[in-house]
Amino acid sequence: MTKKVFLIGHPVGHSISPIFQQAAFDYHGMDVTYQAIDVDPHQLQRAVDDLRKEDILGANVTVPYKELIIPMLDSGSxxxxxxxxxxxxxxxEGQLVGNNTDAEGFLKSTLSSINIDPSGKSVLLLGAGGAARAVAVALAKRGSSSIFIANRDLDRAHRLVDTLRPIGNISGAIGLSSTKLEAIAYSSDIIVNCTSLGMSGGPQPDLSPIDKKFIPKGSTVIDLVYNPSVTPILRDAQEVGAQTLGGLTMLVYQGSISFKMWTGIDAPTDIMLEVARKALNPN
Ligand SMILES: NC(=O)c1ccc[n+]([C@@H]2O[C@H](COP(=O)([O-])OP(=O)(O)OC[C@H]3O[C@@H](n4cnc5c(N)ncnc54)[C@H](OP(=O)(O)O)[C@@H]3O)[C@@H](O)[C@H]2O)c1
Structure with missing residues (x-):
């Protein structure tokens, strides 16, 4: 019997997960299909119930269902x-367990791609949405020495800081346009863009969330945005001489952790990365 894995979201057409996940199943010669399904909001419960069927290994979940799906599952990590x-x-066996592989995917991508361990490092996070939450949890658990959250919506940044305090060394929240941003950026070892600024097809593809002048030469700048591969913040960081990492490796690593959860087998991460890179840059 062919087994199935789905990507559930709305919309899903832009996702490259089906390409690199299918490549992983094919590499291992597994009779598994990975398919994106665009689920209408009022069909979510039905789509989740369908995941309990015998031939379904599981699913990835993307925007806008990452939070909404939680009460529909039997348990969570x-x-x-x-x-x-x-x-x-x-x-x-019909029981649906929810996981989040973004935090571990972020850590694995920094450790294996650029040999950066955030433990003991001071970090400035730009953004306070869902991706920022996952990265902040990863950094706090890993033991970063300080974590500042800078966001356009300051209340949202404060709420994130409050929920993270019990986990690790969270230093505080500031507005993205605060005059304090320069000093905090200058004393940061790592700057992570978790906003959607710079994303191709997004509302602000040409913008960086931080002034180039604030990026320290010896820092590491990581962008979660993966398309384009060199975003405005990464271009600025390269120009000042900082080390950089784009979002594609995190995307693939979070997917490789999911793959292992569904199959019990190590994912062929290098192959997934190669296929993902080709999907974004066909020429
Ligand atoms: N590489 C990966 O594996 C991976 C994983 C997850 C997400 N991502 C990427 O990360 C980005 C954020 O995703 P998300 O799920 O966290 O989205 P989200 O929950 O919607 O959060 C969006 C963030 O961007 C900020 N933002 C949006 N427009 C802005 C603007 N014009 N000026 C300043 N800040 C702005 C928001 O600030 P406000 O709170 O002020 O609105 C918020 O902090 C997306 O580009 C997504 O593709 C990548």
């Missing part, structure tokens, strides 16, 4: 409780 979002569902 510790990361789901901390981050407040699910990106992976595993079907175990």
């Amino acid at each position: 510790d990361d789901v409780a901390a981050i407040g979002a699910v990106n992976t569902v595993v079907n175990t």
Whole structure:
């Protein structure tokens, strides 16, 4: 019997997950299909119930259902409780377990791609949405020495700081246009863009969330945005001589962790990365 994995979201047409996940199943010669389904909001409960069927290994979950799906599942991991979002569902004999692989995917991408361990490092996070929550949890658990959250909506940044305080060394929240941003950026070892600024097809593809002048030469700048591969903040960081990492490796690593959850087998991460890169840059 062919087994199935789905990506559930709305919309899903832009996602490259089906391409690199299918490549992983094919690499291992597994009779599994990975398919994106665009689920209408009032069909979510039905789509989740369908995941309990015998031939379904599980699913990835994307915007806008990462939080909404939580009460529809039977249980969730510790990361789901901390981050407040699910990106992976595993079907175990009809029981649906929610997981979040974004935090671990972020850490694996920094450790293996640029050999950066955020433990003991000062970090400035730009953004306070869902992706920022996952990255902040990863950094707090890993033992970053300080974490500042800078966001356009300051209340949202404060709420994130409050929920993270019990986990690790969270230093505080500031507005993205605060005059304090320069000093905080200058004393940061790592700057992570978790906003959607710079994203191709997004509302502000040409903008960086931080002034180029604030990026320290010796820092590491990581962008969660993966399309384009060199975003405005990464271009600025390269120009001042900072080390950079785009979002594609995190996307693939979170997917490779999901793959292992569904199959129990190590994912062929290098192949997934290669296929994902080709999907974004066909020439
Ligand atoms: N590489 C990966 O594996 C991965 C994983 C997850 C997400 N991502 C990427 O990360 C980005 C954020 O995703 P998300 O799920 O966190 O989205 P989200 O929950 O909607 O949060 C969006 C964030 O961007 C900020 N923002 C949006 N427009 C802005 C503007 N014009 N000026 C300043 N700030 C602005 C928002 O600030 P406000 O709170 O002020 O609105 C918020 O902090 C997306 O580009 C997504 O593709 C990548």
